[in-house]
Amino acid sequence: MTRVPPKKAAISGLSQIPEELLVMIMQRLTLPDMIRFGCVCSSWRSVSAPARHGKLPWLMLPYDTREGNGAYGFFSLYNRQFYKLQLPEAAGARIFGSSHGWLVTVHPESGIHLLHPFSRVRLQLPSLSTFPAVLDTFYSNEGDLIYVLRSSKGCRAAYGFKWMRDAYIGKFALSSSPSSSSLDCIVVATYGERRKLAFCRPGDNRWTALKTPWDSYEDIVFHKGRLCALDLQRRLVACDIGYASKVYEIMPPSSISCGSQWEYLMSCAGELIMILRDVKWLSDSDDPGAGRRCSCALSGYDAMDIADGDSDDHYNNANTNNKDSTDNDILLCKTIGFRVYKLDFNSRRWIRVRSLGNTMVFLCESNLFSLPARHFNRNRGDHIYFIDDSCDTYTTEHREGVYELCAFKMVDQTIEPYFRTDNQMNMPAPIWVVP
Template sequence: MLSWRVFYETEKSFNLLRATKYMAVEWADLPPELLQTIAGKLTIHADYIRFRAVCVNWRSSSPTTPHHLPCQLPWLMLPHGPTTHHRGFFSLSADKVHFLRLPEASPRRRRCGSSHGWLAITDESPAIFLLNPLTRAKVLLPPLSSFSNVVAFNFYDVGREYTLRAPNGDTYTLNLKQMRDFFIKKVILSSSPSSDDNYIAFAILNQTGDLAFCKNGDQSWKFIEDAKSYYEDVIYCNGLFYAVNKLGEITVCDVHGPSPRVSLICTPPQIGGDMQYVVSSSEELLLITRYLDFEFVDYQFDNVYKTMEFRVYRLDLNGPKWERVMSLGDKMLFLGENSSLALSATDFPGCKGNCIYYTDDYSESNYDGIPGDNDLGVYDLEDGSIEPLPCYPRNSISQLRWPPPIWVTPNPY
């Protein structure tokens, strides 16, 4: 069935044809150049698939891979499925859960990021790999044991398989599960491995917040020595990686050459807040500060953290300084373990602008082990209210807590 977007674009073009020289043309016989124009105006992948499914002529007049499509609305990957080999993905626009067979993302493995439709996954071995949940394509990254601060790995030294060197020179050990869960905070990509052989993976480490990267074909991860520590988030924009630390300071990393080039945007420290995110939106750099508080939850008999507020700032390079933003307009932000993302709500039915769609990425290793309760929802910047996601009511004791949900941009290529 054609969506209203496909129908609107096609009907508009068809009426134009009937008013001109193509008086007797049928829908199936529209000229290829017109069909290419219509297909090029579609922005949602589901609409593009419906368009190509109309008939042979429409399909042959449009490329199989629509490189013109903008970033798609993320799905929320849920921590459960009908079986241990299936995972649920909630679509905001369709208001439904898609179940995909995905044994590669079993509960014994941990996701440590999503970017360009690919999940970054670690398990109880040194392996790190990228996984496209739609195609199940898999790409290996250099293993955990290849980081330069990992001085030894011995699979037979049970309970202390990894030996690491701390910044002060001391050594300590981690077991397989600890390394899986706490060594890497987040991994993002410069581009999709399925469309760009020159992709770069960029990682933030837990506890120290150090930065590291690897290029396609590398055998090990490389630290960015000139960067500071305690980074919280990183994005890729216009050929550069932008990382933000706890004080809201931005480090710009160019890692395309033989050695990293690093520059700092020294803004006044952002005092207050618990977590920082950085987002590119309409050619501007935004800083989002997340405020948490702890509350006692009766049904868990425990203190848990909850998101209370978000504050948004834009970078003014004349300072440089961060300026408070009171409204995002029709923009909506997606924050969490994913590569932070800004989209226009008017492009996606069922979504609301001036809102922040957030998931639970609170690092227990950094914050005294306070347990979470899958702290996620929709924060309205206008009035400061928080609404639960339709698929994930707040205080629901029926939901699994591990691993927490994560935003994943569907990429079928």
């Protein structure tokens, strides 16, 4: 008779609990407890995944990223607490935002992956060296990976990995959450000095260029199965992407007034939404003390550890950890408001939207999505939760400036700050992650 080790026997017994009972337990758990719940065994993980849908998103923040150990902080909008999560699969990688709950990570040696931060599933995408404009790669005498590119003028130029990672790639968008086959998921990226479009599927060998009437795309999103891309002049194209891709021009240049703005696209309740973010340039000393402050990168005792339960209330103790940053004055791009439009496909016109109704919008540098507010008693609809995350100073390892979580109220056009970070923030910029 074969003896089963006690630990394995215990796990085996837990996996036999009826799914109906597990679902009843899950309904009483907070999101951190759901993640711990899913770590018990594969059957519990499969039950916890759908239960996480409908939960408020988390804000993913740097957590001692200079150590390269794959530790990240997650801020809960629900209870305003920080949690620490180990993601060794993301150690040393740059994270390019979240789509359908998946992170896009770019690793040294040009590897690109889709990573689900809570299930820890990782899918490989074609490497950075397979983008259409990359002609060749080689190693320098110092052992650094060098990329040879063809510029828009037809010249050849060589660039290092850090520049390729931080400047060559723009945004990513997923058509859907990858299934077990991954064939139904299409990943689109903006790339190059002119921000062109390329696409792939998990498991492909290289990125495929998507030829469109123009380039310089500011944002991309999938809407009703089609990719919609908005360029600098607010012209819009829609693309059916497949083995025989088809491109449709939907919008001529927009007549909406231009200025100091950034454009974002979002698919929401069957509508294609464009959000304009109005900004102004100022020195950080022009706006001292706005919002609540916390340290620029979470340290080892500032967050609840999702894995082991060690905790400290980082939010309430935030003011004790910040440093004086007035010595290095930097230019910041401050958000002063938002304008929302929806597309009338028949007239090919953007129509101003004055209210989001029962919808909450979550916006950051790399992604944008919405959730109905009726499921969340402590949060309000008709708000845009956003990260004021733009700044003027970049280096190869980090960028300087202020990251501030705020809520923009559509009803009275005011901004309510939640907390703010100072000094130098390591990559990545904060991003919203859907559970």
